[in-house]
Amino acid sequence: MNVVIIGMGGVGFHVAKTLARGGHEVLAVDLDPRRISHTAERLDVATLRGYGANPRTLALAGVDKADLVVCSTDSDEVNLIAALASKQLGATRTVARLQSGEYEDTEPGEDEEGLHYGMFGIDMVVNSHILAADEMFDIARSHGALDVHMFANNRVELAEVELPKDSAVLGVPLKDLRLPEQTRVGAVIRDGRLFMPRGRDALESGDRVYLFGQTGRMNAIEDLFVHGNSAQRVVIYGGNVIGEHLSRQLAKVGVEVLVIEPDRDRAQRLAKTLVRGNVVHGDCTDIEKLREEAVGRADLYFAVTEDDENNMMSALLAKRLGTPRVCSVVHRPAYIAIYRELGLDMAISPRQVAADHILRYSNPAQIESVIHLGDGDAEVLEVVAALESPITEAPLRNLTMPEGVTIGGIIGSDGVQIANGDTHVEPGDTVIVMAMSKRRKSVTKLFKRGLF
């Protein structure tokens, strides 16, 4: 696939890296010569220095022959113009990444589908902040999950839970567990090491477990594993695009929301638009302020400001005050691993969420990395089963699956189902596969036609 990526910031670089490694031809465009040399130095891609919104640059980059143009500069307007112009010049598909909330409709009507759905002819608009807020919303709605990912148009869910000491599933071999219908166990992280459990393996307290399930059934399996409840009282630190979107969504479903915003003007603006829920002006790195607002009694604490360090410190303070689950936004993806070591339950990087979203869209017909688990040890892929591929030959029970590969869900003509032994994959079905990253080749083999 021929890909042009405009803007080599965090999102652009990650998308370029993943696509180049996947064997695609990538051209990276940026105005900043330092970013260009940084990219040329580290990735096997071609580079071009130029202004992304300038049609001449786009023509020089050959967007007319590109299968995909990703516009991910720091400026929303440049991204929109570049995506529009690329489409005009003949690019097959275009993606624009946005950051501001201004292009989101504050109160969209029932049938209105704003910029997100192909207005202007841009194929996909990705707003990293909105996506991060959506992911946090899913976490808040789950029964105790630390992380939630959606697949197949939100019909399949992958939730990560950490088993408490009194979980009902401890010590029972997986094959003897009575799991709710249409759910299954994916992978387990124990002592920082990720593995795919077999039927005879039993879970221990402190394990982080990935659970697959149809979206409506997840609460049941989450209850079984962690007997949690969806959050009733949520504190959000930061009234920016993420905080605003998240608080509005949560308030809409009846959750008690408290937004704490350090900037007075911004707090006032937010208070005007947030009908249900409270807005407080203050700084959450001040433990007195947190005590004053009784943050310790909240079910969930989100730190979403632009400042990584403040987010981390305030989330740690909230944890200390007794908030059972705390989550922080990280803008520098390298921090994620450290956050977990420090005791934060969850860390979400808007850039990575946006990059994953773009990558999911980039080539649905082939194997694409969708989401990385652990520290990238495993990944969840959406793969289309080819005609006469080994996976379609028999029900899963009768197939010898390669080690480290688990079939999660199947999206076929007759709807979505979660895999069990009787499931028979038909050619053309999209299959959600969880696999150790180093097993990528066996997955390819499994879904490709021909020589086993």
Place this chain on the structure above:
Amino acid sequence: MTDNDPVHKYSLIRMTARPLGLLLLVLSASIAACGALGFLADPALGWDPEETAQDFEHMLRAAFITAIAAVPFLLASWRVPVRLGRREALFVVSTIWIAMGLFGSVPYVMGANMDFADALFEAFSGLTTTGATILDDIEGRLSAPLHMWRMATHWLGGLGIVVLFVALMPGWGVGSKRLFQSEAAGPQTGGISPRIRDTAKTLLLIYCSITVVLIGALWAAEMPLFDAVTHSFSTIATGGFSIKNGSVGEYNNLAIELTILAGMLLAGTNFALFHRFKTEGYGVFWRTPEFRVYVLLVAGATLLITSDMIINATHGLGDALRYSSFQVVAIMTGTGFGTADYEQWSTLSRSLLLMLYFCGGMAGSTTGSMKLIRIMIIVKVVLHEIRLGFRPTLVAPIRLGGSTVADTVVRGTLAYALIFVATVVIGAMAVAALDPVDLTTALMASLACVANVGPGLGAVGPTDNYGFFSDGSKVILSFCMLLGRLEFFSLLSLFVPSFWRR
């Protein structure tokens, strides 16, 4: 986003052992293949079949030794991930070339009973496409398989062994790119495909195509098949080895000379242009400033030498044109074939040739020396400095064909030119210290080796050879060739102490 930096758990040697081991296997296969190709030589034309069979066996043994040498490297790298950072890439490229020279000399030692220093010189001269030889009687000393190996070293080194390697081996992602760049021929390579492996494959395809066409053309010009194959190898790589004592001139055949002349000109052109020619048509050549300079320089130098010959009444117009054009292209592209003894030419003509020693062909070609693009940048920098003398506030970037040249490139070019000249002078001093030679010989031997041309002037002229030098000088000159071929910086980085510090 997992971290992609090289793992520092393993030592530099272990992390780079696999490419080295694989390369030795490739080398081993090449030696064996050349041994077999030796049977192309037609016994009816005076090749001794007994000698051929005997040296075929020697070659197989040399191949076996090389393959055995690969084993420890492959074992050391067992289950070690190949992660090539900058440092590793420089190390791999430098050591690959040194290993190639060392093991490339084994066939000579085994087959032709050469001294080690002689064999080493011959191997490095072949691989770096220099074309300088220590043999006085080329036809007598070597059998057909050894001739084939000698010429094939040109072919292996011409495009760059690392390019072959990147094209054929499984990709190491950005590591491949770093390898490729560490062996680069001049600034501004790339521009063929976003992925380095595709670029390398395209280059290799162009290289092979020209080779095949040349073989056909030479064969059609009534050259025996063995001679056509070997001379094609030498021509496309701008090497300069010949299987005849009298080089190309010995055939005394105008068609052959013209074919080889055309081949050398093609080899001196940026290969990326051939690729772009497919989509952009002939215009791509003339639109490229470096190509214009290339053509004008060849034409200008040929005309000057021709007229010089006619004025001095040494040759008629036809002969003057024939010899001068061939010699101009042979020297400029660093091939070093001979059809005439240019040592007999006037001082003016020889001075002109001396200038061409520094030029080389286009960047991205198989030629040696400085490359025209660097000369162009240097000329522009000098002009700029002159203008700054009377107009100090002038702000004007260095431009080449519509785009500006980055300051880092300009600086790199100037440093390159400086180190080029310094190496020539230091090389000459080292040679003069070890051997009783005159100034012309010392300087020209060093220059001809650094610029990868081959024959020089004085005692190393077109009809002479390097055999009389002491072993020490031969090793020094071999190192000069390698420095010139790898464009100094890659190889020199190994000698900087901080390279080894962590």
